[in-house]
Amino acid sequence: MRSLSVPEEVARIAEDIKTMRIRGAGRIARAAARALLVAAREFRGDNLEEFLDYMERVAELLVSTRPTAVSLPNAVQYVMRRLRKGSYSSVEEAKRAVIAAAEEFIQYSLQAVARIGEIGARLVRTGDRILTHCNSSAVESVLRTAWRQGKRFEVYATETRPKFQGYITSRDLAEEGIPVTLIPDATVLKVIEEKRITKVIVGADTVTANGAVVNKIGTSQIALAARLHRIPFIVATETYKFSPYTVTGQPVEIEERDPREVLPEPIPGIRVRNPAFDATPPEYIAMIITERGIIPPKSAALVLWEVFGRSPAEKQTRISVEEDTAS
Ligand code: RUB
Numbered sequence: 001m002r003s004l005s006v007p008e009e010v011a012r013i014a015e016d017i018k019t020m021r022i023r024g025a026g027r028i029a030r031a032a033a034r035a036l037l038v039a040a041r042e043f044r045g046d047n048l049e050e051f052l053d054y055m056e057r058v059a060e061l062l063v064s065t066r067p068t069a070v071s072l073p074n075a076v077q078y079v080m081r082r083l084r085k086g087s088y089s090s091v092e093e094a095k096r097a098v099i100a101a102a103e104e105f106i107q108y109s110l111q112a113v114a115r116i117g118e119i120g121a122r123l124v125r126t127g128d129r130i131l132t133h134c135n136s137s138a139v140e141s142v143l144r145t146a147w148r149q150g151k152r153f154e155v156y157a158t159e160t161r162p163k164f165q166g167y168i169t170s171r172d173l174a175e176e177g178i179p180v181t182l183i184p185d186a187t188v189l190k191v192i193e194e195k196r197i198t199k200v201i202v203g204a205d206t207v208t209a210n211g212a213v214v215n216k217i218g219t220s221q222i223a224l225a226a227r228l229h230r231i232p233f234i235v236a237t238e239t240y241k242f243s244p245y246t247v248t249g250q251p252v253e254i255e256e257r258d259p260r261e262v263l264p265e266p267i268p269g270i271r272v273r274n275p276a277f278d279a280t281p282p283e284y285i286a287m288i289i290t291e292r293g294i295i296p297p298k299s300a301a302l303v304l305w306e307v308f309g310r311s312p313a314e315k316q317t318r319i320s321v322e323e324d325t326a327s
Helices: 008-018 025-042 048-063 071-085 091-121 137-148 165-176 185-195 219-228 244-248 297-308
Strands: 003-006 129-132 154-158 180-183 199-202 213-216 233-236 277-280 287-290 293-295 320-323
Touching: 003 008, 003 048, 008 025, 008 048, 025 048, 025 071, 025 091, 025 137, 048 071, 048 091, 071 091, 091 137, 091 233, 091 287, 129 137, 129 185, 137 165, 137 199, 137 233, 154 165, 154 185, 165 180, 180 185, 185 219, 199 213, 199 219, 213 219, 219 233, 219 277, 244 297, 287 297, 293 297
Parallel strands: 003 320, 129 154, 129 199, 154 180, 199 233, 233 287
Antiparallel strands: 213 277, 287 293
């Protein structure tokens, strides 16, 4: 473990991603790009080698904050690849490359979420009863766009234990005027049966090369319930959540979070498991809405080819952070 001094805002972003004050795969990616931008902007010195080494270490720090959402390393690699590929005569020039790439990524990401909204809204019909899980900006974009187009439907949002992101979804949708019902996670099958849910739409943290979707824990159970009742299970996700690492067979690491999120006070003799994500196999997924269009999950490899080309997935190492407000 090597330690690293970074500007306060960079340390705060890293900490906020770790502690989930910044959460959701898209937001995490944009925050990481922003952190690289700030790190570059605030770098003091004129030694190019030092700057390049420093940026690599900031990149490693950011990637080590949460393991599952591939949007994080993809955002970081997007910026860092630009830096690595260029040839610079000064630190200022190299800084400009980082800043431009980070701004470009953030802009692309925001536009992608809006585009997913437009494309996904075409699938929403008046009279739909849509079930969603956790809190996804991409899903919210679909629902908000459809609602603003005048379609009238209702949403069932799971609480999403143990961190209750379903409350964020419920509040956001209610603010838009969309009728929303908050339900405990364990009621999904009953609600699907009783309320005759017409579609499930969820977001993604990672899409693998074979079209499996890694999303908030509980997603795969909902997919099973949807399959049982022949309801389309739909995923809304930006293409930077497709994982180039899985092309070479690297498994997706499922984050195991603090047991205290489940059981705040330990009880002797009781063990707690708290995996934060699970994988839904492609067979259970009707379609994936991306900013480039709607694809069947089996076409995930084609998206990866189109978005990432042949570039080999680079492995990141972990380092610890030391806040240095003076830098
Ligand atoms: C969030 C989660 C979301 C995806 C997609 O998990 O699983 O469904 O990240 O979200 P956590 P978005 O709260 O643990 O980060 O569409 O906003 O990227």
